[in-house]
Each structure stands twice: as C-alpha cells, then as structure tokens.
Amino acid sequence: MSVTLNTKFAGQFIKQHELDYIAPSAESALALVRAKNGPGNDFLGWVDLPVNYDRDEFSRIKAAAERIKNMCDVLVVIGIGGSYLGARAVIEYIKSNNYNAVREGTPEIYFAGNSISSSALHDLLRMCEGKDICVNVVSKSGTTTEPAIAFRVFRELLINKYGEEESKKRIFATTDKARGTLKTFADRMGYETFVVPDDIGGRYSVLTAVGLLPIAAAGIDIDALMAGAAAAREKYLNAPFAENDALRYAACRNILYRHGKATEILVSYEPAAAMLAEWWKQLYGESEGKDGKGIYPSSVIFSTDLHSLGQFIQDGNRNLFETVIDIVTPKDSVKIPFDPEDTDGLNYIAGRELDDINHKAMLGTLLAHVDGGVPNLKIETPNRSESETGSLIYFFELACAVSGYMLGVNPFDQPGVESYKKNMFALLGKKGSEERGRELAERISKL
Numbered sequence: 001m002s003v004t005l006n007t008k009f010a011g012q013f014i015k016q017h018e019l020d021y022i023a024p025s026a027e028s029a030l031a032l033v034r035a036k037n038g039p040g041n042d043f044l045g046w047v048d049l050p051v052n053y054d055r056d057e058f059s060r061i062k063a064a065a066e067r068i069k070n071m072c073d074v075l076v077v078i079g080i081g082g083s084y085l086g087a088r089a090v091i092e093y094i095k096s097n098n099y100n101a102v103r104e105g106t107p108e109i110y111f112a113g114n115s116i117s118s119s120a121l122h123d124l125l126r127m128c129e130g131k132d133i134c135v136n137v138v139s140k141s142g143t144t145t146e147p148a149i150a151f152r153v154f155r156e157l158l159i160n161k162y163g164e165e166e167s168k169k170r171i172f173a174t175t176d177k178a179r180g181t182l183k184t185f186a187d188r189m190g191y192e193t194f195v196v197p198d199d200i201g202g203r204y205s206v207l208t209a210v211g212l213l214p215i216a217a218a219g220i221d222i223d224a225l226m227a228g229a230a231a232a233r234e235k236y237l238n239a240p241f242a243e244n245d246a247l248r249y250a251a252c253r254n255i256l257y258r259h260g261k262a263t264e265i266l267v268s269y270e271p272a273a274a275m276l277a278e279w280w281k282q283l284y285g286e287s288e289g290k291d292g293k294g295i296y297p298s299s300v301i302f303s304t305d306l307h308s309l310g311q312f313i314q315d316g317n318r319n320l321f322e323t324v325i326d327i328v329t330p331k332d333s334v335k336i337p338f339d340p341e342d343t344d345g346l347n348y349i350a351g352r353e354l355d356d357i358n359h360k361a362m363l364g365t366l367l368a369h370v371d372g373g374v375p376n377l378k379i380e381t382p383n384r385s386e387s388e389t390g391s392l393i394y395f396f397e398l399a400c401a402v403s404g405y406m407l408g409v410n411p412f413d414q415p416g417v418e419s420y421k422k423n424m425f426a427l428l429g430k431k432g433s434e435e436r437g438r439e440l441a442e443r444i445s446k447l
C-alpha cells in the first residue's frame with residue numbers, strides 16, 4: 001500500500017540542494033501538524049481520524065447505507081464544497097465516472113445543492129420521477145444557501161410523495177453534532193443524523209460521515225478506505241524528509257512556486273479521476289489561496305485535454321507545473337482488435353492492452369512537456385482500490401497542510417468564501433443586509 005512521488009521528470013527544474021535547503025522547513029511544518037500547535041489547529045481532527053473515529057457512528061453509517069440500498073432507487077446527496085466533493089470524488093474514482101449507468105445493486109446517486117441553477121435542479125427532479133428517493137442533506141452550518149434551497153425542494157417532494165411520517169425515514173442529515181439550523185430541524189423532525197466533527201473543516205471531511213454515508217451507499221467498502229488512510233498516516237506522519245513522499249511533494253510544490261510556477265495542473269489519464277481532481281482543487285485552493293499567495297490549482301484529463309489545453313501546456317506561458325497521478329494497474333482490460341485490412345493503420349498496436357497505450361501516451365507527454373519547460377511531478381498509486389484511494393486521500397491532505405504552513409498561511413480557514421455571500425444576501429434583500437444592498441444597487445446602476 002503506497003503513494004510514491006517520482007521526481008525524475010522535475011529533475012532539471014528542482015536541484016538537489018534546493019530540496020536539501022527546504023527540507024527543514026517541511027519537517028518543521030509537519031511538526032506543527034503533529035504537535036497541533038500551528039495556525040488553525042482547531043481543525044486538525046483529520047490527522048488522527050483514520051485511527052480515531054467514532055466506531056458506533058461508523059456502524060450506523062453502514063446500517064443506514066444498507067437501508068438506503070433497500071429502500072431507494074435514487075439517493076440525492078445535497079451539499080456544496082467540502083460537503084459534497086469528497087463523496088462524489090471517491091464514488092467516481094473507485095467505481096466509475098459513469099457510476100449511475102454501470103452500478104450493480106446500489107442506488108443511483110445524484111448530487112444537488114451544489115449550484116443555484118434552475119435547470120440543474122429541474123432536470124434532477126425529472127430524473128427522480130417514478131423512483132423511490134432518499135435524501136442525504138449535508139451541511140455543517142445548516143445555513144448554506146445552495147443546499148438549503150435544494151433541501152427545501154426535495155423535502156416538499158418527499159412529503160408529497162410519501163407523506164410526512166414516511167418522508168422522515170428517507171431523510172438523513174449530516175451536520176454539526178449539537179448546534180445549527182439543520183441539527184435543530186433534524187432533531188425536531190426525527191431524521192437520523194450523522195456528525196460533521198467540530199475539528200474537521202469541509203475540505204478535510206471526506207472520511208467522516210460527510211463522505212462515508214454516500215460512499216457506503218454506493219457499495220464501497222468503507223473499512224478498507226479507512227484502513228488505507230490509516231496506512232498512509234502511519235507512513236507519512238512521522239517519517240523524515242528523505243523517506244517521506246508527502247513532505248517531498250509539499251517541498252517540490254513550494255520550490256516550484258518560488259521559481260514562478262504559480263499554477264499547478266493535476267493531470268490524470270483516467271476520466272474516473274475528474275472529480276477527484278475537483279476535490280483536490282478545493283483542498284489546495286481553499287487551503288493555500290490567501291493573503292495574496294498560493295499556487296492556483298487546476299486540472300486536466302489526458303489524453304482528452306491534450307486535444308484542447310495541450311497546446312497551452314506545451315507552448316504557452318511558462319508559469320505552470322504538472323502533477324501527474326499515475327495509476328499503475330488499471331481496473332479494467334480492453335485489447336485492441338486485429339483488423340485484417342488494417343484500414344486505419346492500427347495493426348501495429350493490435351492485441352495490446354489499451355492501458356499500455358495510455359501509459360505510452362503518458363510517458364510521451366511527460367517528456368514533451370518537460371522539453372517544453374513544464375516541470376512534472378509524478379504521483380504513483382498502485383490501483384483504484386478502496387485502500388489505495390484512502391491512502392491517496394490522506395497523502396494529499398497531509399501534504400496540503402504541510403505545504404500551507406510552508407507558504408506561511410493558515411491552511412484551515414477560508415475567510416474569502418464569505419465575500420460573495422454577503423453581496424448575494426444584500427442583493428436578495430436578506431434581513432440585516434439592507435444598507436449593503438442599497439450600496440451595491442447604486443454601484444451597479446453606475447456601471
């Protein structure tokens with residue numbers, strides 16, 4: 001079980017002495033995480049979570065997932081940001097980006113409340129027609145507008161479809177353990193509730209009930225997921241710099257940033273990793289992008305995006321680096337058929353595994369992009385099993401915390417997320433924001 005950082009393709013951009021010089025800073029940052037005495041240390045519950053989680057709640061999650069599987073054709077997971085990305089990332093990465101089409105014996109799973117698009121919600125309501133529905137509403141605060149709107153809509157639908165009492169058995173609320181609008185409401189209604197721990201922020205919450213309930217409902221072995229995360233914790237939380245690939249990843253990112261490489265592109269050759277990249281983007285973007293600093297996290301799926309963004313990466317502004325997730329063993333096998341006429345000229349690869357071709361595309365691209373002046377880090381993971389996925393999640397979480405401390409920011413807050421909300425509430429005329437509403441309306445009228 002392992003996640004390995006391969007720096008062979010970044011060698012000409014990162015000198016050994018740069019790594020030597022930055023190693024103490026990475027080790028100090030890791031010490032802050034371990035001692036829990038750095039900025040944002042109220043939000044370090046994820047560090048020991050893989051070995052220190054609520055076993056009773058974990059059993060309740062499994063039992064609720066079984067009930068959802070038996071009771072529902074569709075599970076609608078309502079949440080935004082850290083309250084949705086992890087679950088969707090893991091389900092698609094382990095199962096398939098076409099999970100709903102290829103699932104066997106588990107419900108369709110759709111995600112709502114992650115936008116304010118009327119079309120998205122309207123389409124989802126149509127997709128649920130004639131099907132038995134369960135809802136998992138996920139919101140730590142319970143007041144986030146996007147999920148609150150979707151929850152109101154689905155609650156009404158469930159009450160109309162099943163009646164007040166039956167609807168309560170179909171709603172599962174994941175929220176604060178004691179406080180907040182959703183907790184109060186869920187207790188009043190008698191919904192089964194699960195906890196977003198106080199000391200774990202949204203973007204670090206995938207291995208709590210936030211992620212685990214939908215993940216278990218998708219038929220994924222959450223024991224193995226947690227075991228993989230525990231193995232990564234064991235491996236990376238205490239190892240010295242030279243033997244610690246999570247620290248080395250954090251260090252390489254910081255060195256490249258100081259060279260002016262202000263954009264990191266997470267690359268995967270596996271479409272099932274697209275949502276994992278979205279989760280990673282929130283993790284790194286929300287943790288590091290503050291105080292005028294930070295590496296902008298971006299992502300691509302190759303070879304798909306080689307036919308769109310490939311030109312820019314090869315030849316455009318040289319302010320970027322790539323981090324390639326190399327999944328060593330594929331989940332599935334497809335062989336290229338032989339065509340006696342060879343009309344398409346592909347017989348030179350007939351009989352070969354498609355994954356072998358994909359790996360050659362990866363190697364060719366790595367070399368081309370390095371030649372084009374783009375440093376490439378490679379993160380190698382053996383496969384997309386539950387345990388390896390758990391390890392990969394923990395690896396990225398730990399490296400992110402270390403990297404944030406090395407950058408000199410608090411990796412666990414997100415003060416900037418409030419700004420759009422204040423303006424939106426003011427423009428909507430929410431009570432208490434009337435004056436700001438008038439100011440904004442005036443500004444808009446002068447544009």
Ligand code: PA5
Pocket residue numbers: 080081082083138139140141142143144147201202203204286414
């Ligand atoms: O990382 C975060 O804190 C955010 O992405 C939140 O998870 C997101 O805003 C949703 O918040 P809540 O769970 O309170 O609805």
